[in-house]
Amino acid sequence: xxxxxxxxxxxxxxxxxxxxxKLDEESFGRLSPSTYYQNExxxxxxxxxxxxxxxxxxxxxxxxxxxxEGTDEFIVPGRASGGWYDQNNIDIMQHNVKAxxxxxxxxxxxxxxxxxxxxxxxxxxxxxxxxxxxRVQIAEAKALRAYGYFYAMDxxxxxxxxxxxxxxxxxxxxxTSRADIFKFVESExxxxxxxxxxxxxxxxxSYYPRLTKEAVYSVLAMAYLNAxxxxxxxxxxxxxxxxNNVINSGAFALEANVADNFKALNKGKTKEVIFAFxxxxxKNAGSNAYILYSQPALDQQRYSLPFAPANGFSTQKExxxxxEPKDKRINLLEYGPQFNLNGSPLLDSKGVQLNLVNxxxxxxxxxxxxxxxxxxxxxxxxxxxPYGNNDLIQTRYADILLTKAExxxxxxxxxxxxxxxxxxxxxxxxxxxxxVTLKNLEEERAREFIWEGHRRRDMIRFGTYFNTxxxxxxxxxxxxxxxxxxxxxxxxxxPKLKQNTGY
Numbered sequence: 128x129x130x131x132x133x134x135x136x137x138x139x140x141x142x143x144x145x146x147x148x149k150l151d152e153e154s155f156g157r158l159s160p161s162t163y164y165q166n167e168x169x170x171x172x173x174x175x176x177x178x179x180x181x182x183x184x185x186x187x188x189x190x191x192x193x194x195x196e197g198t199d200e201f202i203v204p205g206r207a208s209g210g211w212y213d214q215n216n217i218d219i220m221q222h223n224v225k226a227x228x229x230x231x232x233x234x235x236x237x238x239x240x241x242x243x244x245x246x247x248x249x250x251x252x253x254x255x256x257x258x259x260x261x262r263v264q265i266a267e268a269k270a271l272r273a274y275g276y277f278y279a280m281d282x283x284x285x286x287x288x289x290x291x292x293x294x295x296x297x298x299x300x301x302x303t304s305r306a307d308i309f310k311f312v313e314s315e316x317x318x319x320x321x322x323x324x325x326x327x328x329x330x331x332x333s334y335y336p337r338l339t340k341e342a343v344y345s346v347l348a349m350a351y352l353n354a355x356x357x358x359x360x361x362x363x364x365x366x367x368x369x370x371n372n373v374i375n376s377g378a379f380a381l382e383a384n385v386a387d388n389f390k391a392l393n394k395g396k397t398k399e400v401i402f403a404f405x406x407x408x409x410k411n412a413g414s415n416a417y418i419l420y421s422q423p424a425l426d427q428q429r430y431s432l433p434f435a436p437a438n439g440f441s442t443q444k445e446x447x448x449x450x451e452p453k454d455k456r457i458n459l460l461e462y463g464p465q466f467n468l469n470g471s472p473l474l475d476s477k478g479v480q481l482n483l484v485n486x487x488x489x490x491x492x493x494x495x496x497x498x499x500x501x502x503x504x505x506x507x508x509x510x511x512x513p514y515g516n517n518d519l520i521q522t523r524y525a526d527i528l529l530t531k532a533e534x535x536x537x538x539x540x541x542x543x544x545x546x547x548x549x550x551x552x553x554x555x556x557x558x559x560x561x562x563v564t565l566k567n568l569e570e571e572r573a574r575e576f577i578w579e580g581h582r583r584r585d586m587i588r589f590g591t592y593f594n595t596x597x598x599x600x601x602x603x604x605x606x607x608x609x610x611x612x613x614x615x616x617x618x619x620x621x622p623k624l625k626q627n628t629g630y
Contacts, residue, residue: 164255170264173248177271178336179413180241182404184278185519185580187416189234193282193611194580196230197222199445199597200573201582204492211439217489220599222608226630232614238279239289245272247292266322270343273315277350280308280357281584284610284627301623302613306358309350316347326378335395335405336518341379342402344372345522348530353588356609363534370531373401379524381554385456385575391517392507401527404519414514417503422461423494425474425481429467430505434513441497442577444485445597449574454557456574461499489599500578525551525575533568544568551575565589605629 164170184190195201197219205212215230217223224231249268252261272290279286287300288311294300303311320343329339350357351366373379382388382399394405408414418426422436442460450457465473465481472480486497508515532547545563548571552559557574560567569589573582586592593604607629618624 164252164261165257167260167264170252170255170257170261173251174264174267174271177241177245177248177268178404180237180244181271181274182406182413182519183237183241184274185404185521186413187420188237189230190237190278190282191580192230193219193234194583195578196220197224197600198582198586198592199595199600200442200577202441202443202486202489202497202599203439204441204486204489204497206438206494207488207491208494210437212490220489222600222602222604224611224630226612226615226618226626228612228614231611232616234282234611235279235614235617238275238282242272242275242279242289243292245269245275246290249290250292262322263324266319267338269315270319270323270338270346273312273319274346276308276315277312277346280305280312281353282611283613285625286613287621287624299621299623302625305610309354309357312350313347316343316350319343320347326376331378332395336403338402341373341376342522344369345401345527348373348527349522352530352534353584356588361537363537366534367531367538370527370534373524373527374531379527381524381528381550383554385525385555386459386502386504388520388523389503389517390506391509391515394516394518397523399524400518400520400522401524402522404521406516406518408511408514408516409509413519414511415503415517415519416514417517418501418505418508418515419513421499422501423465423481423483423499425465429465429473432505433510436513438494440500441486442500443498443598446573446577447485447498449570451557454574455555456557456577459501459504459577461501486598502578520579525554526581529568529572529575532563533565533572536563536565536568 164173196203196216202220203211203213203216205217215228218225218228219230245268249265249272252258252265252268255261258265276286276288284305285302286308288303288308289300320340323338323340323343324334326339326341348366348369351362351369354360354362354365379401380398382397387393388397388399404413406413406415418432418436419434420437421440423438424435426432427435447457447460447462450460462483465483467473474480481495483495483498486492488496503515503517505515508517528547528550532544535541535547536544541563545560548563548568549559551571569585569591572585576582583592587609592609593606596602607627610627612630613624613626618626
């Protein structure tokens with residue numbers, strides 16, 4: 128395993144100067160290990176660095192890619208005109224991943240770097256003479272570390288459990304079972320929630336985007352919803368209990384339109400977002416690259432962008448076909464003939480209208496192949512080069528409602544499930560259901576959360592990740608494909624790690 132050395136104070140200070148939250152930030156270069164974290168401002172700044180690192184899970188980086196690529200909602204085709212061909216992507220899309228896959232390796236590095244930063248900050252907070260006054264910050268750090276382990280457990284199953292800031296070369300960690308990682312994540316989140324404030328107890332706008340009790344309840348609900356996958360034992364009642372904690376708080380509700388959650392102008396102001404990462408590339412505080420990597424180049428003209436998008440990430444027919452024509456969520460997908468905002472045809476330099484069609488080749492796709500997902504809309508965005516300042520949404524109230532719907536259905540409470548799923552459908556003008564099935568629940572989550580990082584986890588839970596095929600996945604899989612291989616680089620560094628079955 129990569130050695131997670133305890134971050135030296137000067138380096139930690141440099142890292143935290145780019146923190147992604149509104150927490151106060153200071154430079155601590157003149158402080159010694161016996162005196163740092165003397166006040167709340169110093170403690171907040173250190174915790175901000177963990178938020179900054181965890182942000183990579185939901186941004187355009189390897190962890191997010193692994194959460195959506197390899198499903199029926201996301202492709203990265205190589206372009207016949209040049210660019211984007213990457214065997215790592217192709218192998219993920221075809222469920223043919225090997226232990227030397229660079230995307231998988233990058234995801235491991237990102238996630239365990241976040242865990243390492245959290246470990247170092249926790250050690251320092253706990254050893255501070257003022258530790259007793261830092262209960263909230265310690266709870267935040269523990270919850271953020273648990274969040275990192277949730278993703279490690281989800282992607283790789285059995286992983287090393289490290290809770291110290293420095294690992295000695297002669298005492299490398301062995302692989303810990305997925306079930307034990309789950310227990311750790313659960314216990315850490317439950318411990319943290321006791322010391323975090325409720326959303327109703329803080330100024331929601333000024334405290335944003337820090338963790339609250341409801342944000343941690345949401346992580347627990349997500350973990351419990353997938354508990355049977357992780358441990359072999361279902362926890363539907365526990366998932367419902369966590370959802371009820373959020374619902375009964377009265378602090379959240381659905382926005383009138385899904386797109387409102389993803390607009391840059393709505394930072395910290397939506398009633399639906401439970402946890403997000405605050406983004407401001409102009410201040411070196413994170414960046415949102417979704418428009419850059421996913422949109423066709425002609426969107427520069429359509430949206431008056433200061434750059435030409437790179438025409439990369441796409442979706443396909445299976446995803447588009449889930450939506451009714453009147454479902455407002457379909458407006459977040461670009462497909463077919465394209466138009467400017469004033470209704471005129473979107474034309475290239477030769478006067479040809481852009482027509483986005485289904486992708487039929489992922490090794491030499493035409494530039495107009497692949498439908499696009501415009502979730503982080505460019506409306507009101509402040510651009511820093513090609514990077515936007517839309518906040519990255521991690522959890523929203525719609526997920527709580529659909530999580531409770533599914534858990535209720537699996538326990539036989541069909542009436543509750545139907546009511547909850549119809550709340551989501553009514554918001555988007557989709558036809559209300561008169562009865563509900565597991566397929567309804569899976570497909571509603573696919574419609575609602577396209578490209579939000581849920582699809583792989585959902586498909587595994589419903590079994591469709593293995594037993595169905597789609598455009599570029601043409602064969603079924605054994606359940607061992609439900610986790611990725613431990614990267615070869617980690618196995619080479621730490622001989623105590625054990626490769627996952629099937630790799």
